[in-house]
Amino acid sequence: MTKRVKRALLAATMLGFAGPAMAQDVTLTIESWRNDDLTIWQETLIPAFEAKNPGIKLRFNPTAPTEYNAALNSKLEAGSAGDLITCRPFDASLSLYEKGYLAPLQDLEGMKNFGDVAKSGWSTDDGSVTFCVPMASVIHGFIYNADAFAEVGVEPPKTVDAFFAALDKIKEDGTYIPMAMGTNDQWEAATMGYQNIGPTYWHGEEGRLALIKGQQKLTDDQWVEPFRQLARWKDYLGDGYEAQTYPDSQNLFTLGRAAIYPAGSWEISVFNEQADFKMGAFAPPVPKEGDTCYISDHVDIAMGMNAKGPNQEAAKTFLNWVGSEEFATLYANALPGFFSLSNHEVKMEDPLAQEFVSWRTKCKSTIRSTYQILSRGTPNLENETWNASANVIKGTETPEAAAERLQKGLASWYDPQK
Incomplete structure (x- = not known):
């Protein structure tokens, strides 16, 4: 051409x-x-x-x-x-x-x-x-200070008993706040607390879908038990946790003052930049050895x-x-x-990201229980769960009373729960 x-x-x-x-x-x-x-x-x-x-x-x-x-x-x-x-x-x-x-x-x-x-x-x-x-998606679990664990002599826990035994040992040692989480912002208590450990008890998608269909209620034991677990956390959160904000919690952990951080995986990039110690992660502990583990893979x-x-x-x-x-x-x-x-x-x-994502091969995945359908009305179940989780940790509301209040609110507008 x-x-x-x-x-x-x-x-x-x-x-x-x-x-x-x-x-x-x-x-x-x-x-x-x-x-x-x-x-x-x-x-x-x-x-x-x-x-x-x-x-x-x-x-x-x-x-x-x-x-x-x-x-x-x-x-x-x-x-x-x-x-x-x-x-x-x-x-x-x-x-x-x-x-x-x-x-x-x-x-x-x-x-x-x-x-x-x-x-x-x-x-x-x-x-x-x-x-x-x-x-x-983002995955929930616990990020820990690996240097602190080695120093105190604890291992990443797999069961609930081992989890609280580790917290007790860290508290007794006195060098570190056992767990960095506050209740001031409320959402933190629900998102990294209730929705983190809860799927273990309501069995992930099985319970979440049963709640949507009206086949389970928030007052059923599998929905109350996560609140009972949260009520035990307050002894490990350090002085002044009631006024502690989400950024406060992040800072306590990345500055090396706390051993464990109830986490969403979105923290990984920030923590990698800010923490100068080795970190690890463990999945939500199961009630007893051999139980199926569940993760919020939201x-x-x-x-x-x-x-x-x-x-x-x-x-x-x-x-x-x-x-x-x-x-x-x-x-x-x-x-x-x-x-x-x-x-x-x-x-x-x-x-650290690889550790989080590896849980998909060992545990069953679910999403946060309040996000699909169940927070369309008033009172909003998601926001009410924030408040209930914070109250339970502080001890101003019992697990049973919190569950009863959430159930009553949901049933007031959601027909399958009436």
């Missing part, structure tokens, strides 16, 4: 007579609240996708977390939202689907890589439609498709990649503590 012919073809293209290769060039815009992820998308995820999908470009467009829901709704209503929508779990995204803003994705090829628990945060109540591809973030977006085929190509092993590995290692929800076996480079 002569240079003249080449120039003529180029001119024709620039005038709008594009061939098939040019016609498929599109730019997909991703809406997200994770503005702290910007460099991960720009430096890791976007280059990896674009390298394998020439003709499709990605633009990551984050909004401040507190403004995301309102800003996204306004864009969707105006028809100016991006092609891809980062999805928060449960009702916020379900509402977008019900309004016709998120496309159904259950038939997407990449969706076969996710189980029912993984999809639960972005599915209709009956599970028939899934409208976002799961990206990551769905956190997913990606959906704008149902009215102009580039739906390209968007589906990207969403299938989000469901791939490559994306799972890149994302989970770029953000230690945010774990892939896919069925792929993802090897974590961070040893």
Whole structure:
């Protein structure tokens, strides 16, 4: 081909007579609240996708977390939202689907890589439609100061008795606060307390789904027992725990003043930067040796498709990649503590993150009991559980009274519990 012919073809293209290769060039815009992820998308995820999908470009467009829901709704209503929508779990995204803003994705090829628990945060109540591809979850457990454990002479506990024996020994030694957690912010007591150890007693998904169906009540023993366990924690939280905030708890642990931290895995990156001692992690202890262990492996973030977006085929190509092993590995290692929800076996480079995710092979996974369906009414079960957990730890409410109050509140508006 002569240079003249080449120039003529180029001119024709620039005038709008594009061939098939040019016609498929599109730019997909991703809406997200994770503005702290910007460099991960720009430096890791976007280059990896674009390298394998020439003709499709990605633009990551984050909004401040507190403004995301309102800003996204306004864009969707105006028809100016991006092609891809980062999805928060449960009702916020379900509402977008019900309004016709998120496309159904259950038939997407990449969706076969996710189980029912993984999809639960972005599915209709009956599970028939899934409208976002799961990206990551956070796992609950306990992070410990390995240097402190070695110094005091305790091992990571596997049973409840061993757990309290370790706390007693640390307390008796006197060098460290046995456990760093406060009750001032309330959510901490519920999220890292009740929802951390609770699945062991209500048997994860079995109990959670039975509660939704009205087959179990919050006053049943398996729902009261976690409160009884929390009531025992107050003796190990150190002086002034009642006024201790969440940042206070983080600081107590990372400064080396506390031996154990009831944790969500999202702490891993922060603790790695701030703590100058070796850390380890152990799963929620089981009542007795040989019992099945359960973990809260809570769905956190997913990606959906704008149902009215102009580039739906390209968007589906990207969403299938989000469901791939490559994306799972890149994302989970770029953000230690945010774990892939896919069925792929993802090897974590961070040893603390690897310890957390290894529990999936030993324990049964569930999500937080209050997040699906049960917090849609007033009183809000999630918020009430915060208050109840804090009260029980402080001793201002008995486990039985707290459970009774939660049950009464839920039954006041939720028909299956009436």
